[in-house]
Every structure is written in structure tokens, then in C-alpha cells.
Amino acid sequence: MLVDGYTYAHEHTTIDLSSLKKTEDTNLNLFDETVEEYKKLYDKGVRNVIDVTVRGMKRNPDYVRQVAEASGMNILQSTGWYQDKFLPDYIETKSVSELADMMIKDIKEGLDGTEVKASLIGEIGTSKxxxxxxxxxxxxxxxxxxxxxxxxxxxxxxxxxxxxxxxAFFKSKDMDLSRVVIGHVDLTGDVDYVLDLLKEGVFVEFDTVGKENYMPDMTRVEMLKRIEKEGYTDKVFLSMDITRRSHLEAKGGMGYAYLLDSFVPLMKENGISDRFIEKMLKENPNTFYS
Ligand SMILES: [Zn+2]
Structure with missing residues (x-):
């Protein structure tokens, strides 16, 4: 359940991808620094962080719960597995229903023996x-x-x-597509592609805001402008997908507040309405996670 306020829809309070990425920078576990930044977000009206850290990323539900307590942030935690190169070997040996049962246990009983129950499934992933x-x-x-x-x-x-x-996969399984959000669509740089997804009825995330080495923010803005013009404003979320120590302000990075302090003004300057911005940060995630 979300608290009334803004929501960052795709984040990792703590994550460790260093076993594959081979750099300690991708072991994000700076408790005090993260608490500071979440507090700063709180002061700017953010009340919810959707934490999409799953198994294989060294998820740590108790750590996340402590960050939530120390910062005041409502953090939803998740169950599932990530893309192929981060999957454990037992994915092959266990049956689909055994894997489902592991997730159901996380949702109904708690994550990894804690009291924290998973509120969502994913980010479950596909490869390039x-x-x-x-x-x-x-x-x-x-x-x-x-x-x-x-x-x-x-x-x-x-x-x-x-x-x-x-x-197409979710459709083939008779899923209600309004219960699915497709991540990282801003990285396509292709607004027609994103509009095709929206027309199917799924939610989408512009969740790598500020990662200009992957995609310039102006491209994100142009894409969002078109989406607003076409009238598909009800199913878009925003986030930054911060995963590295060097993304944090204390380590010289842009920090979580960049989205509100820089990207929101950039959207406004370029003609995106306050109404659409409010929807992406507040109403749309509320609809999806309530
Ligand atoms: Zn991802």
C-alpha cells in the first residue's frame, strides 16, 4: 500500500551486482548515505519507494526495513528473480510451480524469514x-x-x-495487463514503441532518469511530451534506478533528488503539464499499487 505523496517507482535501496559487474561500485550498501538521501526526498514530498530488488541481487529485506524506519519512507519490497545472467542454477531444476510457491511464500509469509511481506513481483527480466x-x-x-x-x-x-x-507473453497467459508495468522503456528512445505498449493497457516506467550515458534526458522529455499529446498519461511512472555508490550525492553522484530538482523543471520548461507530472509521480503509482 502506498502513502499519499510522490512515488519513485523503480529503485534498489541496497543491491549488489558486483559478482558479475566486477566493480565494488555496484555493491550499493551505504546505509547512512541512503537514509540521508531518502530523508531529503521525504522533505520534497516523496513518501514511497518501490524497491524492485529480487533474488540474485543480494536483496536484504531487514536492511531495507531499517532504512524505511530511519528515513520515514514507505518502501515496498519485492519477490522474484532478475534477468538470465543473475539467475541461480536452481531455476533449471525446480518446477515452475515450485518457483511460484517460493514467491507466494515471500508475499504471504515474509521475505527470507523476516516479517516483511513482498508487495510486488519483480523486476523480473528479459535479456537484450x-x-x-x-x-x-x-x-x-x-x-x-x-x-x-x-x-x-x-x-x-x-x-x-x-x-x-x-x-505478448502476459497476454498469452490471460493476465490483466493493467496489473503489469514494463520497466526501462525510456531506454528505447522510441516513443512509438512505448505508445504501442501503452495502447495494450500495460503501465510503463521512465525509470532511468538522469542516466544520460544511456539516454539523454531531453530524449525522455520529448518522448513524454508526445505521450501527453497522444493522451496516454494514466499509465506512466518515473524513477531513477539508482544502483551504484557513485550515483549517491555523498559519492559525487547526482543523487535521488535529481529527478525532482532537475528533471521536473526540465519537463516543465519543455511544455509538459504540471498535471501529467503529478500523475506520473503520484496518481498513477497509487492506482497500480493500491
Ligand atoms: Zn532493471
């Missing part, structure tokens, strides 16, 4: 331009867990690829 067999298994299990519990599904697309195939 493909859905591997193991990823398909995770997606199948996620649909079962969703149908059993009703919690929504959030996805990872690698650089925005395979969003349409993800939607």
Missing part, C-alpha cells in the same frame, strides 16, 4: 533482444504467483528491448 528459457520459466512462475496473490508484476527490459514480447 531475447527471453531465455530460464527467464521464461521465471515469467511463468510470476504469473502463477500473481494469480494466486493478486500482487502486481514489474519487469526489467534490457535497454528497453523485448517489451512487446513481454506484453
Amino acid at each position: 533482444n531475447e527471453m531465455t528459457g530460464r527467464e521464461r520459466k521465471v515469467f511463468e512462475a510470476a504469473v502463477l504467483a500473481h494469480k494466486e496473490t493478486g500482487v502486481p508484476i514489474t519487469t526489467h527490459t534490457t535497454l528497453g528491448t523485448f517489451g512487446k514480447e513481454q506484453v
